[in-house]
Amino acid sequence: MKSKDQVLSVEQIKARIGAGDILVIYDKCVLRLNNWIKIHPGGDKAVHHMVGRDATDEMNAYHCDETIATFKRFQIGRVDHDWVNLIPPIQGGRYAKVADKPLPGQMPAEVAPKFPVGVVPTSASIRIEQGPIRDPQAVIENFDNVLVKKDLETWPSLDYSTQKLISQKYAELHEKVKAAGLYECPYVEYYKQLCINGGLFLYFLVFLKIRWYFLSAVAIGLCWQQLTFIAHDAGHLAITHNYNIDNFIGVLVANWMGGLSLGWWKRNHNVHHLVTNDPVHDPDIQHLPFFAVSTRLLGNVYSTYYEKTLWFDRLAKVLVQFQDRLYYPILCFGRFNLYRLSWEYLLTGKSPRGKAWWLWYFELAGLSFFFYWFFYLLIGSLETWRDRIQYILVSHIVTMIVHVQITLSHFAMSTSDLGGSESFAARQLRTTMDVACPEWFDFFHGGLQFQAVHHLFPRLPRHNFRKAQAYVLDFCRETGLKYSIYGFVDGNNKVLLHMENIGKQVKIMQDCLRSMALESTEHKNIYEKRVQQAMTETKII
Incomplete structure (x- = not known):
């Protein structure tokens, strides 16, 4: 059996996740939770959202010292560098099933659910797109992107060093x-x-x-x-x-x-x-x-x-x-x-x-x-x-x-x-x-x-x-x-105003659809008139 202190590379961890392993990083230790997830008192979904991530802050916040002391019994290795979070499979991450399969006698856990075909992972929402409103989907994306851009400008930088400092201060x-x-x-x-x-x-x-x-x-x-x-x-x-x-x-x-x-x-x-x-x-x-x-x-x-x-x-x-x-x-x-x-x-x-x-x-x-x-x-x-x-x-x-x-x-x-x-x-x-x-x-x-x-x-x-x-x-x-x-009153007003704004986006979307349908009908009518006119002129000739 391999040592629990073996250093695992990013590619090795990705490969094991691709093979079905439930791997979570805790204090630079790589934990394999395949068997534990089935009996996790907090439910399986919570664990799935931490796969491929450094979950040190989350796990310390959610567990008492007695439970924390048991974490390293699930250790299969460690990382020797500052860990950059992967996208968990439940959030759309995709990892090839290649080398470094689970140990003999251990069945890989099923990592589910995943996004259906055609659904873009949520990380794509970081894109800031500009341009005229051409269709209802653009209405949605432009409004959401304005909010994302505001968050990116208002909150501390998302670069690794800044977020690592925040994590240290939180600890x-x-x-x-x-x-x-x-x-x-x-x-x-x-x-x-x-x-x-x-x-x-x-x-x-x-x-x-x-x-x-x-x-x-x-x-x-x-x-x-x-x-x-x-x-x-x-x-x-x-x-x-x-x-x-x-x-x-x-x-x-x-x-x-x-x-x-x-x-x-x-x-x-x-x-x-x-x-x-x-x-x-x-x-x-x-x-x-x-x-x-x-x-x-x-x-x-x-x-x-x-x-x-x-x-x-x-x-x-x-x-x-x-x-x-x-x-x-x-x-x-x-x-x-x-x-x-x-x-x-x-x-x-x-x-x-x-x-x-x-x-x-x-x-x-x-x-x-x-x-x-x-x-x-x-x-x-x-x-x-x-x-x-x-x-x-x-x-x-x-x-x-x-x-x-x-x-x-x-x-x-x-x-x-x-x-x-x-x-x-x-x-x-x-x-x-x-x-x-x-x-x-x-x-x-x-x-x-x-x-x-x-x-x-x-x-x-x-x-x-x-x-x-x-x-x-x-x-x-x-x-x-x-x-x-x-x-309490101001908070309620903020909620109602926010919900009203979202409702207005739906109305804009509906108006766009009606406008597009009307425009399509008008184009169709013009086309039919031209066809009829052409047919009439042909008969006359």
């Missing part, structure tokens, strides 16, 4: 946050959270008992909103930092009390954190036919997460034009879609194996219990169909607050693909905004208002985000990165 920042004790969870805050949720649940029961169904529905909706924050903490292992304990808490809160799969959310959310705001890869901004937050979604994009094409069909062309007006109404019904996604996740075998094997059973039991107690026992106990429908709608519409909180920090931010050289920290700050609010109101936002801080330190307890913000601001001043922070 120093991470050590400062650890040294400040900010990874220690202030459990007293969960006592306060227990009081809030307990009070809301009590109001829900009291109002239900005295048949004030509207207020009872509002109370349970607000309770679900607050429970979401606990599930979010548990999903990131930010409560006890123990995998089994935090997942038990998370499933109990999310599945049993809220009817949503924690496992589905984690698989989805981990990808979102790694390829934030990429229209092709980030499922958190893939909401066609209802929303399009990037012009790159206005053209049948293949989603590498859902492994299907997101068609920009007739319905999408109508809805997206008015998406700024439909934003809040559609979010009112977002929870119903989460039910579908949760059941789909559990029933299609996407749940991780390994030490997480027990979660599938616990989650399935939890979803079943929720639908039994809420939709059968509670809703079934109401006297009339009018009461039942009203109760379901009101309780679910109230949770719209959570969907606004979640989308607010990303929908108006950059969706540009600046290439594989961009560092982890730079991408998170470019694609994420914070929302300012007074400290006493933090409970309402549940930490989600500090999304930029959270994206830099996913495992950090949310009650320490405000303290960590000061360190992040110093980091931004030192590196030249921007820190976007808006008030």
Whole structure:
């Protein structure tokens, strides 16, 4: 067997990836994750997006010291130079299957999914094209290229040395946050959270008992909103930092009390954190036919997460034009879609194996219990169909607050693909905004208002985000990165304005198509008249 310290060249690594190996660079060590990816608790998609890349920052941000200590057991070699990131196969990278095959007895992992034929890899969006608008596709490309050009001019250079410096400064920042004790969870805050949720649940029961169904529905909706924050903490292992304990808490809160799969959310959310705001890869901004937050979604994009094409069909062309007006109404019904996604996740075998094997059973039991107690026992106990429908709608519409909180920090931010050289920290700050609010109101936002801080330190307890913000601001001043922070009203206005601008691009595109069709018809009519005239003149002669 070859030594783990053997130096692998770029060509050797490319060849092994081409043969199906899942290779990731960590601290100059080449890790082969073929077998591990099948049982990775965070899902397989998150790993696929790191293939061929230096994932040191991402892996340190997402894992505790105990887990980090196990990484090098997957080492098959090392690199002896500064690594320049490759394009992962899931993002369109292509590598020939040549020499240096996997070791005997080890089957190559399947690297999937890949772009279908005819779809240009997202790195092509760096091209800045100019010229007159000749067709609808030019409308899309020109608008997107203006945004990409703005990002390239506004953010630090993408050259290797600049991004490497940002990465080094981020590592120093991470050590400062650890040294400040900010990874220690202030459990007293969960006592306060227990009081809030307990009070809301009590109001829900009291109002239900005295048949004030509207207020009872509002109370349970607000309770679900607050429970979401606990599930979010548990999903990131930010409560006890123990995998089994935090997942038990998370499933109990999310599945049993809220009817949503924690496992589905984690698989989805981990990808979102790694390829934030990429229209092709980030499922958190893939909401066609209802929303399009990037012009790159206005053209049948293949989603590498859902492994299907997101068609920009007739319905999408109508809805997206008015998406700024439909934003809040559609979010009112977002929870119903989460039910579908949760059941789909559990029933299609996407749940991780390994030490997480027990979660599938616990989650399935939890979803079943929720639908039994809420939709059968509670809703079934109401006297009339009018009461039942009203109760379901009101309780679910109230949770719209959570969907606004979640989308607010990303929908108006950059969706540009600046290439594989961009560092982890730079991408998170470019694609994420914070929302300012007074400290006493933090409970309402549940930490989600500090999304930029959270994206830099996913495992950090949310009650320490405000303290960590000061360190992040110093980091931004030192590196030249921007820190976007808006008030809640200003943030909402920014989102609506951005969605309105995308909607206008659709209208321009539709107008171009109509103009082209009209022009084509006019040319056809002129041609037919000339043919008829020529035929008439021929007969006369």
